[in-house]
Amino acid sequence: MIELDGAVVTAYSPGEARRGAAERVVTLLGPVTATLTERRIAVVGANGSGKSTLARLLNGLTLPAAGAVRVDGLDTARDGAAVRRRVGFLFTDPDAQVVMPTGVEDVALSLRRLGVPARERDARAREALARVGLASRADLPVRALSGGQRQLLALAAVLATEPAVLVCDEPTTLLDLRWRRVVDTLLADLPQQVVQVTHDLDAAARADRVLVVDGGRVVHDGRPGPALDAYRSLMAVEPA
């Protein structure tokens, strides 16, 4: 269970820095209060609305300046390492996530964190890759993989650690329709709780719950039908 308890994210604004310290802090998100228990949760919103910031709060990649975020009772600020063992994170761009030169090496890197013995790492990494359909690509340089295959590799590296929750920040935005379908199907079949930031309204419509973020606030939170109607209404207004 994920709890956001009045979580606020702030940042320093370089543009306002010259006017004095008191005005340098701007609020990017919040306060957000919500308890996320559903298996499939979608977060939608315009570019720059704060939805990625919300996602990053959930595994402690971003810490709240005020309020708290807890995962299964663990505070992201106090128990960051334990939270990250429970919450996996999938980025939009797999190139930002994959750090090793081949797929099998990258998944093995994830397994090191779990303390998996060296002699078992290779076999387990290959199993994780096979689960996302990349068994035959395990030893290829990451650069030789297509964008869709790289996203599957990033997913395999996260899932290899068996997180209880998977947070995905627009995982299909850079993919063509075919790979989008592959990733969507894999995510749909996962036993984990999945929180997915997305611009894909079809994917959001399949969720159990949708949060609509606008201007750093959660402006609608509920079933997909009404939430997506609210989002469409928001998007009907010309951007400022």
Next chain:
Amino acid sequence: MTLLGAHRTARTPLDQAPVGAKLAGLALLGVAVVATRGAPASLALLGLAVAAAVVAALPPRATLRGLLPVLVTALLAGAYQAWARGSGPAVEVVADLLTLVLGAAVVTATTPADRLLDALAAAARPLRRLGVPPDLVALAVALVLRSVPEIARTVHEVRDAARARGVERDPRVWLTPAVLRVVGRARDLGEALAARGIVD
């Protein structure tokens, strides 16, 4: 784009050699490059690195293409040395830079990252007494070694973009975005490692 130093599955003697021996060899090569003086010694060490690349069966054309950005940098540094100190030091600088990069590329190309990390972590184990986690040291060193092809790729892409706009002759046009992208990539890398809990 060439993946200089990216590990490839092969069965050359260097692939079979113990990781520790390869790292020790690389360290010795580094010390020799710094300790020796004069163009003949530098060229001899470069010859040694080339011989290692041949034994490791690195693909010649791909390796040369991968080395190109390093070669450009080395030639710029060499040109300055030629102007300031003469041809001997210039040859020395160019040969030394190429030797170090090629040596690192041979080690990374013949060693799976996982084994490299294990060896580096074992070597860094005494640092635990000083409060430094060996795994983190190993990861940092491995990432530095792996960053050579990554930086080369970034420079290549940025130069391609400059060429497409017809402004590749002005180094400021590609050097500034290349540096910014490398720094940005380092930041993304840190964030990805944090998200995966690897640096916890």
